[in-house]
Amino acid sequence: MRLTPRLFQPASPCVRYAVLQCLALCGSLWASMALAQEPSDPLALQPSPVLSEALSPQQRREAPVFLQGDQISGRSDLETVVQGDAVMRKADTVIHADRLEYDQPTDQARAIGHVRINRAGNLYEGPLLELKVERFEGFFQQPVYHFANGDAHGEAARAEFQDENHTVVFDATYTTCRRLPGPSWMPDWVLRAASISLDNDEEVGVANGAYLYFKGVPILPVPAISFPLTEKRKSGLLPPTFGIDNISGTTLAMPYYWNIAPNLDATLTPTLMTSRGVDLGVTLRYLEPSYNGRVVADSMPGDKLRGLDRWGLAWTHNATINSGLPNISPVGLALNINRVSDDNYWRDFTSSEAFLTQRLLPADALASWSSGPVSGTVHVLKWQILQDPASPIVPPYDRLPQLTAHTGQSNVQGFDWALDGDFTQFEADRVLTGQPNAQRTFALAQISRPWLAPQGFITPKLQLHAAAYQFDGLLADGSQSATSVVPTFSLDSGLVFERESTFLGRNYVQTLEPRAFYVYTPFRNQSNLPNYDTGVADFNFASIYSENAFVGHDKISDNNLLTLGLTTRFLDPDSGSQYARFGIAQRLRFDPQQVTINSAASPAQSGLSDVLLGAEVNLNDRWTLDSTTQYNPLTDQSVRATVGARYNPGSYRVFNAAYRYQRAFSEQIDLSWQWPINDLWGDRGRDMGAGRGQGEGRYYALGRTNYSMDQGKLIDTLLGVEYDAGCWLGRVVFSRTQTSTSTAVERWIFQLEFVGFTRLGTADPRATLTQNISRYQNLRDAGGASKSRFSNFE
Structure with missing residues (x-):
């Protein structure tokens, strides 16, 4: 007998279960509709076991x-x-x-x-x-x-x-x-x-x-x-990973991953370097509800390159500790320890963690707490300085310790106020710094009354900076202590005008935003004060509207100046996104500056300062232009200039260009790119989605060059090619990094990635590519849409 296709249930208990499931689903839908009619919570939904992602053993x-x-x-x-x-x-x-x-x-x-x-x-x-x-x-x-x-x-x-x-x-x-x-x-x-x-x-x-x-x-x-x-x-x-460079020779690493627990794992990486010996690296990660951290350590006994035992350690740890006191928040603890064996570690282990390949390595601990508007910190910081006789570094000061406190409130009868206090013990090698160590205590009190409106704002502000020093030696004038009290008044104001405009057939909302900022700080003689943490603020659109020409708390610049600026923006009338921004700002100094960062620095003279010009243009989704120029109208010359452009017409297509100039110091051109080579013969590829490339059989050119025009040579270079075969990827990259005026590290990076299985070659060159090429995209990214049992139905 031939039957037409139909469903058949062989067991009566199964029939009863199916009916019960149907009734449960109908009941759930009825309950959801009933709840939706409740005026108190019209969007309430009830979970249904029928729609659960995983089936229980009983359901199966x-x-x-x-x-x-x-x-x-x-x-x-x-x-x-x-x-x-x-x-x-x-x-x-x-x-x-x-x-x-x-x-x-x-x-x-x-x-x-x-x-x-x-x-x-x-x-x-x-x-x-x-x-x-x-x-x-x-x-x-x-x-x-x-x-x-x-x-x-x-x-x-x-x-x-x-x-x-x-x-x-x-x-x-x-x-x-x-x-x-x-x-x-x-x-x-x-x-x-x-x-x-x-x-x-x-x-x-x-x-x-x-x-x-x-x-x-x-x-x-x-x-x-x-x-x-x-x-x-x-x-x-x-x-296994391998690589070639001009310092270590050929390297071969065999990492082992140990998944100790869901919240604890480690990676052990023995590495053979043909020109140097064997290095053992360990990375430990841990995660608990109240603390987490990461330890990176490596050891190379008897490095043939230097004839030394080499090692490096980097440890970060964050924790939250219950204070046990009423109205006191849990204490936050942060540790950041970085130490290496010798002064040449940064140039000999360029492929190590980035925070161990610098010449200034911090080891610091920070504890923080708060209670309502009051907060405080305890900070201890000690530096390791990797000295190079050809370019020695004046060491920054250790802080042993630093205690800070802050309190403040906003909109108290229209006023904003804040009070900051700090005590720091500064220590360093006096032979290298040329000045005594000290204990410094300062307090900074501020009060302002902002008036804000859609059409503009005005904010008068008063602040008082007071500092006291106790030195471990005598100053030039024979004193062993010093004090400084500096008041400051500022008045910040601005207006916002808008109008509708049309350009190249597109509608815009154009703004015109004039701004005036006046600051007065009377002269207080600070020439006898050593400098522990203060530097000259960079001259940009943020600092030009600030009260102090310095950053830090050892020197407060005297000022009697007015800053005038004008900004115009072109905005999308529907979304509010910014198409373009143009700005100009300049200072008018009424009195010459007398307080300088040190005796060798030149004070700012009265009159007009250099002019700051800035522009940012988003022509469309593809083109972005950004430029800032510091222009001296007296010499009719640019003092500093930065011009950047990005062309990003689609996925895996980006070209970045930047020009950086600082008169009498440096002039550089920086180019970086990622681009499908197949475009040259008309193969434009297709959009496969994020992290999927643009189709099989495609080559991608990668690179970055940093060229010094004043030195007439390349500083850093990265050139490479990626190939996407669909189920496997190939990468070949050459990298050259300048470590001093006469030395550089050259590396060849190879990788063969079998998608969904394993990788062979140099340890993940994608990190190097992401660091050097802005908006670089990986050809394959982990993750994606999760698999659901409802998408597997046949």
Whole structure:
């Protein structure tokens, strides 16, 4: 007898369960509609177990079995045979076959001919399947498989299902290369193994007796290797990395990742350097509810380059400690420790962590707390200075310790006020600094009364800066202490005008924003005060409207000046986004400046200052221009200038250019780019989405050059090529970094990335590319849309 396709439920308990599920869903919908009618919370929603992402074991066990096919025969509650386009469904498992036999008492299914099984998105196809459906135990003969996570696939002689999350495939292959039509197709890379165990609980695969083939050539024998099925962390050997540079020679690293606990892991990295010896690196990360941190350490005994034992340590730690006091917030603790073995570490370990390749290494601890409007900190800071005889550094002062307090309020009867206090013990080598160490205490009181309106603002402000010093030696005038009290008055004001305008057929809202800022600070003689933390503020659009020409608290500049500025903006009338901004500002100094940062510095004279000119233009989504110029109208020359441009017409296409000039100091051109080379012959690629590249078979040019025009040579250079083959990526990059006027580090960076499996070559060159090329995009980014059981329905 031939039947038309229909659904069949072999067991009455299953029917009852399906009816109950239907009633539960209807009840949930009715409750949601009833709640939606409540005026107190019209948007209230109730969760429904029917829509939960994961099925519970009870739901799987009680889920009904649906059978469909051309012919169905059998005995109720015993066995069922379906022939012709047979389909069996239970929970998130779907089986297709030419013939399907299901024995209900044992929950045993046997599928024959063109068998296809979909288990939560993982697909298996082959000639024969025997399976206990609920326990998902059984075997599959000669399966071809495709996994939802990672888009990987392969084939095997046999697959054994141990349970719903554990499968072993024998004489198996594994690849992420897209299968192409035709019997002669071979993947660019494939892992061939005697067996592959797939553990979906741990989201890891383990291959035994395996070889990694690339372009048909075995390149990596792996008697036993584990690899991730998702981005979940797992313990095991990471891919080896290698590199070449002119200091260490050829380097080979074999990192091991140890997933100690969900909140604790470590990476151990022994590295062989042919010109220097063996280095052992350790990275430890920890995360707790009240604290977290990261430790990076490395050790190289008997470095042949310097004949020394070399080491480096970087430790960051953040914690929150309950104070146990009423009305006192938890105490925040932050540690940042950076130390290395010797002065040449920064130039010999250029591939180490960035915070260990600098010449000033801080070690500091900071504790902070607050209670209402009052807050305070305790700070301890000690520097390690890596000296170079060719370019010595005057050491900054250690702070042993620094105590700060702050309190203030806004809009108290229209007034804003604040009070800051600081006590610091400054210590450094007096032979190098040329001045005594000291204890400095200062207080800064400020009060202002802002009047704000849509059409403008005006803010008068008073502040008083008082400082006292106690030195550990005598000053030039024979004193061992000093004090300073400096008052300041400022008046900041501005207006905002708007009008509608049209340019090049586009509508804009144009603003005109004049601003006037006056500051008066009377002269107080501070020439006898040493300098511990004060420097000259950079001359820009932020500092030109500030009260003090210095940053820090040892010197307060005397001022009697007026700053006038004008800014105009072009805004989108609908979104408010800014298309362009142009600004100009200049100071008029009524009295010459007398307080300078030191005796060698030249004070500012009365009259007009240099003019600041700034412009930022967003021509469209592709072009961005930015420029700032400091212009001297007396000499008719630019003192400093920075001009930058970015062309970013789409994904993986960016070109950055910058020109930086400072008269009598430097003049540089900086270029960086990422661009598909295929554009040269008209292959424009296609939008594959974020982190997916622009299609297979495409090359990308990468680079950055920093050229010094005054020295007539390249300072830093990075040139490279990336190739996207779809299931694998290739990268070759040359990097040259200047470490002094006469020395540079040159490195070759190689990487072969087998997408969804592993990487071979230099340790992640993408970090170097991201650091050097603004808006660089990785050809493959981890993550993406999560897999849902509702998207796997057949």
